[in-house]
Amino acid sequence: MNTKPILHRDDPEAEPLVGNIKVTRDDWLNLAMDVLISDGVEQVKVMNLAERMAVSRSSFYWYFKSRQDLLDALLAKWQATNTAALIAQAEAPARTITAAVCNVHRCVVNTDLFDTALDFAVRDWARREGKVRRMLDQSDARRLAALRAMFARFGYEELESETRARVLYYMQIGYDLAQLNEPQDIRLSLVPQYLFVFTGVEPLPEEVEEFAAYASSFWEEEDQT
Structure with missing residues (x-):
């Protein structure tokens, strides 16, 4: 047999x-x-x-093959989801820079695109292991480069593109890390002001409405689970 x-x-x-x-x-x-x-x-x-x-x-x-093989697979999955998704959203077609930032912020509300809890877990892991720290640094660099290119695509000068990319990226990391438990309606009400701060451009009402509808659809799914 x-x-x-x-x-x-x-x-x-x-x-x-x-x-x-x-x-x-x-x-x-x-x-x-x-x-x-x-x-x-x-x-x-x-x-x-x-x-x-x-x-x-x-x-x-x-x-x-081993526990290390599993850990490497976890890191590969993190790269293939979080990092790849943020870069893809930064590169997504958009008519205006404010619409482009809305595309990026879809990562904030859609965990299928970007799992914030996973990102924090990898950052915590990186404090303990040099290899993971190097991978995280490379990932952060790739994400920032994509955001910098997004601003440059809409005519921002090199230094301004770099600065606005950093403000957008680091603000979001800190915002999520703070775990403010902010009411969703308050957060959405601030979207137009955030977009103006990030870009220096007033967003179109339809852009804000489209993003609010997108965010609300995911938050409603979370409330039902």
Whole structure:
């Protein structure tokens, strides 16, 4: 009788779950992400994850070579979501600079684009590990470069583009880190003023309305869950 498992490390998702294999690579990765966010990288341990999913830790090795392999996968996912999304939003087509900033701010309200809690978890991780610190520095540089290019695209001079990109980026990081628990209606009411401060340009009413509708749709989904 052939007892060789169907699943294999190099492409585990290409085959269905069979036999004693009860979880997928994404299951391991998603739970590891949750633990990273809630408890920190020190708690992202194979045995800990296996116990939470009520599976043998041996199944972990169908998908990852080691704990470090899993940690590298977490960092790759962070880069492929948060950093890539912010850059994509900065590069998205827009008629005006205020509309472009609204595109970027979609990352603030849509966790599918940008997971703020994950970003904070990686920043905390970076305080403990030089490799992660270097990756974070590179990511911040790429994000700022995209924002700088966004302002330059609308005619801002080089130094002003750099300064406004920094104000926009660092303000948002600090805003989220402060965890103000600000009422949503208050936050939305300040959007026109924020846009003016970030750009020096008065936003069009329809731009503010479109962003408010976008933000409200995501906040309503959160309230229902």
